[in-house]
Amino acid sequence: MNLNILNLESVFFSTKKIIGDYMKRKPYWKLLISTFLILGLLNCSQSKENNDEEIASLLAIVNATNLRISxxxxxxxxxxxxxxxxxxxxxxxxxxxxxxxxxxxxxxxxxxxxxxxxxxxxxxxxxxxxxxxxxxxxxxxxxxxxxxxxxxxxxxxxxxxxxxxxxxxxxxxxxxxxxxxxxxxxxxxxxxxxxxxxxxxxxxxxxxxxx
Incomplete structure (x- = not known):
């Protein structure tokens, strides 16, 4: 049982080291991730603006169709x-x-x-x-x-x-x-x-x- 645990830990740390070394050799991965994050934020922002515009349009329609002095x-x-x-x-x-x-x-x-x-x-x-x-x-x-x-x-x-x-x-x-x-x-x-x-x-x- 102890040998199995040691083997799993060894595999985990070896895998972590390989990934870490790969990322160090490929510095553009940070730029890639940052780009995806920025694009995601822009999309969220654009969606919110579109939603706000749609809500404003709907409210305008409601106001226009309701008698103003009701x-x-x-x-x-x-x-x-x-x-x-x-x-x-x-x-x-x-x-x-x-x-x-x-x-x-x-x-x-x-x-x-x-x-x-x-x-x-x-x-x-x-x-x-x-x-x-x-x-x-x-x-x-x-x-x-x-x-x-x-x-x-x-x-x-x-x-x-x-x-x-x-x-x-x-x-x-x-x-x-x-x-x-x-x-x-x-x-x-x-x-x-x-x-x-x-x-x-x-x-x-x-x-x-x-x-």
Whole structure:
């Protein structure tokens, strides 16, 4: 048994010496191994960069296909500094709540009991900042009619929305032809500036605050 162990040890050390001598006679083996290691690192790095690019592309697609203002919101009249008037409360007073998804819109007013708007979202455009809806529930008999909601990201980095006040329509095609014009630089009187009641001066936009 001891002789076998000695023989194995002898073989091991002899083999180790042969390999060591070979490597000493062939100095380029280190360069070869280093080259393989560097190439491997480069490949790993390139794969990570490619993965990052793919993830970024996928996120961009998701963001582009999701309605930008989807979420649960509390809304207020105009900007926080809006003082209010005989018809509207000040910008610090809660006006209502919003639930918005890619396919559903609900506006619940806390200022007027029963003033709730519920609708299916038929289309939306994040570039044009508009959603087109068909009302399910409407406080003034507009259920089944079509309308639009416009939004913008104002300079205070908050979203504001403005309903189409020009009148509900009988089809999606009709509401897309709405003549309503909005001033996206004035959140306190820039909604529907071409109305016939106060030409040149519109109504308030609603400020959206996350819950």
């Amino acid at each position: 979420g649960n919101w509390t809304y207020y009249n105009g900007t926080p500094s809006y003082l209010g008037d005989e018809f509207n409360t000040a910008g610090t007073v809660k006006s209502g709540d919003l639930i918005i998804t890619n396919s559903y819109f609900k506006q619940t007013s806390v200022e007027a009991t029963g003033s709730n708007y519920e609708a299916d979202i038929l289309e939306y455009d994040n570039t044009k900042e508009v959603i087109y809806v068909k009302f399910i529930t409407h406080p003034f008999g507009g259920a089944g009619k079509y309308s639009a909601y416009y939004w913008t990201l104002f300079s205070d980095n908050k979203f504001y929305f403005c309903g189409d006040i020009a009148g509900n329509k009988n089809s999606l095609a009709e509401i897309k032809e709405s003549t309503q014009r909005n001033d996206k630089t004035n959140m306190n009187s820039g909604c529907y500036t071409n109305n016939s009641f106060t030409p040149g001066t519109g109504f308030i936009w609603f400020r959206m605050e996350t819950k």
